Amino acid sequence: MKNLFSELEQLGLSKLEDIQIYNQDEEEEKYYQELRMKEADLIYAKSYTCPVCENGFKSKVVKTGKARLVGTDTDLRPKYNYVDSIKYDVVVCPRCGYAAMNRFFDNIISTQKKWIRENISVNFKGLKENDDIYDYEEALKRYKLALINAVVKKSKLSEKAYTCLKITWLLRGQQEAIRKKDDPYIKVLQKQELEFAQKAYQGFHQGFTKESFPICGMDEMTLTYLIGELARRTGDNEESLKWLSKVIVSTSASERLKDRARHVRDLIKIAEKAKAEEEKNS
Known part of the structure; x- marks a missing residue:
């Protein structure tokens, strides 16, 4: 391929054949920036009232009917164009730390609220939402907070199992989002995915005969x-x-x-x- 700057050699500027107009980091940033913009168009801030502390707040959710389903994994993980909807399925009260997936958020009794206040809220330092989207690290933090809440409030086996299942989906999505498939971090994520899949399997297996259907829908x-x-x-x-x-x-x-x-x-x-x-x- 012709050197893009060959005409400059007569000006004394030689050895420019390896110069790249855009370096790889800039290309990577441009790629991810475009994805973030497309994802941001598919979400909005929904209003919630915390059932534990009655604080009003907003949490990001995917716009209904806007994201296009493009496939489903064998473990029923849905895959959408331009957005991983799994990232937006946990609601977190930024004041008291109560967290749960959307389907479970309002299903909490007074005794469970007391346990949350005594074991979560008393030490919770607050949560700020600054970005227009949730990245995978932020989403994982929210899910793990939901899982801890589920343990503290002694939720059904199925709620804990379903939360673990969603975490496996999230970890898989994070792997798929990494463009360099030889990145060693992928193996770390694969190990974590397996660990949470085991927890999901254990919970659903135990809950199958102990809970009434439908279970988690x-x-x-x-x-x-x-x-x-x-x-x-x-x-x-x-x-x-x-x-x-x-x-x-x-x-x-x-x-x-x-x-x-x-x-x-x-x-x-x-x-x-x-x-x-x-x-x-x-």
Whole structure:
């Protein structure tokens, strides 16, 4: 390729062939800035009243009907264009520290409020919202605060499990947002994702027989499928196949859900076949 500055050599300015008009850092910043602008267009500040301290505040949420769904992961994580909606599903009172996902935020009784005040609010230093969007670090902080709140107020197993599941989705989204796929931080995030997937699996597995359906908006067959998929993701293929088979032979499960279960079952077979071949050749 021709040196863009070759005409300047006659002026005594040589060795300019490696000069780049835009360095990589500037290109990266431009790329992320464009994404931030697109994401900011899809969210707005919604008003809330804290059920613990009655403080009025605003929290960012995704505009209804604005984000376009482009796919769903095997563990039911939704994926949208230009925005990771998962980042905006936790509401945090900036004054007392009470936090929960949207579906659970107002579902709190007086005893639980007392526990929050005594164990969270008394030490909480406040939360400021300065940016127009939540980055992944901020979103993770909010989710972990919601999880601590769920533990303190002795929430149902399903609420804690669902919060852990959303954290796994968030960590996966953070990995996907990293452009350099050889970045060592991805492995750190993968390890954290697995840890929270294990917690989600444990909670849903225990809550399956202890709670009434629907659980976190899921009917029995949907949760059965999800438990099977979480078992696979956490390395328990045998248990996964047991749960998936319940979906496949069910008379109440939709064909779409059955297709999902068959797909995950096939993923297990492919992985086990590849593992057997590897062991055979080693």
